[in-house]
Amino acid sequence: MEKYALPKLDNDSDLRGLLLKYCRLIEGEIWSDPNREHKVACLDATTSQQIKKLMDGKLASLAVHDPPYNFIVFDELKEEKFIKWSKKWIKNSFNSLNINASIYIWLGADYKNHFQPFANFILMMRDSGFNSKNFITLRNQRGYGTSNNWMSIRQELLYYTKGAPKFNVETVYTDIPKVLKGYYKNVGGEVTENIERSKSEFIRPGNVWIDVQQVFYRMEENVNGCYAQKPLKALERIINASSSEGEIVIDFFAHSGTTLIACEKLKRKCFTADIDPVFCEISIRRLERFRTTGKTGWQNSNPFVDEIKKDRKIKKLLADKYNLIY
Numbered sequence: 379m380e381k382y383a384l385p386k387l388d389n390d391s392d393l394r395g396l397l398l399k400y401c402r403l404i405e406g407e408i409w410s411d412p413n414r415e416h417k418v419a420c421l422d423a424t425t426s427q428q429i430k431k432l433m434d435g436k437l438a439s440l441a442v443h444d445p446p447y448n449f450i451v452f453d454e455l456k457e458e459k460f461i462k463w464s465k466k467w468i469k470n471s472f473n474s475l476n477i478n479a480s481i482y483i484w485l486g487a488d489y490k491n492h493f494q495p496f497a498n499f500i501l502m503m504r505d506s507g508f509n510s511k512n513f514i515t516l517r518n519q520r521g522y523g524t525s526n527n528w529m530s531i532r533q534e535l536l537y538y539t540k541g542a543p544k545f546n547v548e549t550v551y552t553d554i555p556k557v558l559k560g561y562y563k564n565v566g567g568e569v570t571e572n573i574e575r576s577k578s579e580f581i582r583p584g585n586v587w588i589d590v591q592q593v594f595y596r597m598e599e600n601v602n603g604c605y606a607q608k609p610l611k612a613l614e615r616i617i618n619a620s621s622s623e624g625e626i627v628i629d630f631f632a633h634s635g636t637t638l639i640a641c642e643k644l645k646r647k648c649f650t651a652d653i654d655p656v657f658c659e660i661s662i663r664r665l666e667r668f669r670t671t672g673k674t675g676w677q678n679s680n681p682f683v684d685e686i687k688k689d690r691k692i693k694k695l696l697a698d699k700y701n702l703i704y
């Protein structure tokens with residue numbers, strides 16, 4: 379039962395507009411964290427000057443981006459525009475990364491439209507300077523569309539590299555116990571069994587992740603108001619594998635601030651951004667809440683609950699439109 383729910387903000391520009399006055403950043407501004415040197419910037423990821431300002435001469439060892447792609451569905455020049463737009467933030471990422479670095483990009487594929495924008499995006503990446511490295515599928519527990527097609531339960535995660543970055547394979551075990559016995563191998567004259575040889579009692583994740591639960595309202599990490607939150611567990615896995623403590627991780631599409639929280643937990647510095655001041659504010663508040671309460675989200679509440687309780691206009695909107703009583 380949700381006590382102080384907040385509708386998804388992409389569906390309600392009035393509500394989003396009313397929340398703006400509670401946001402500390404306006405476009406072009408950067409919040410610098412006094413504790414661990416994270417940064418949250420309100421900027422357009424395609425603008426090189428703004429990204430340069432965020433980086434301030436520093437370079438990251440890892441980029442994790444989750445760009446919005448649903449908006450192209452209603453656009454006539456959809457793929458072409460999306461690719462032209464993506465080229466810009468990909469270039470900005472390339473210039474913000476060390477000579478040896480990794481980049482992960484979450485990207486969907488529209489099955490009814492020749493798997494766009496995924497199809498054109500991977501072609502565009504051939505000229506980006508990045509090398510293709512892997513293609514991960516995260517298996518959702520819940521899906522949609524079962525009546526006349528295979529149920530859609532996957533999320534795609536592209537993995538590219540620049541130069542020769544490290545890959546910390548030891549840090550990325552799942553919590554799935556190894557049970558498969560009987561795979562014998564001769565190593566230096568000694569025949570050993572699979573489980574004897576392994577360094578961990580758990581299996582390594584591979585490039586199909588079946589052990590990551592997608593975020594939904596019952597989970598502690600859920601951030602009410604957000605519509606595209608990625609699971610912390612996935613971000614932690616990426617960050618563990620492709621960066622080290624103290625290094626900079628960039629994410630130009632912060633939204634609920636998942637990469638920021640994962641960086642805080644894993645002692646990395648996160649330089650993150652969102653074009654929307656409301657999502658910048660949510661990201662900062664999520665970090666502050668995590669530091670004071672240890673909680674990773676707002677189950678049964680939301681980032682603006684204190685202000686909403688005192689704001690007659692928002693209270694009226696939530697009551698009239700959604701029957702939500704504060």
Ligand SMILES: C[S@@+](CC[C@H](N)C(=O)[O-])C[C@H]1O[C@@H](n2cnc3c(N)ncnc32)[C@H](O)[C@@H]1O
Nearest residue numbers: 422423444606607608631633634636652653654
């Ligand atoms: C799919 S969401 C990212 C979700 C995020 N990974 C999370 O776990 O919460 C995409 C975000 O990109 C932001 N955005 C859209 N266009 C942008 C741009 N040009 N520059 C920066 N951010 C942008 C949107 O406001 C939205 O919050």
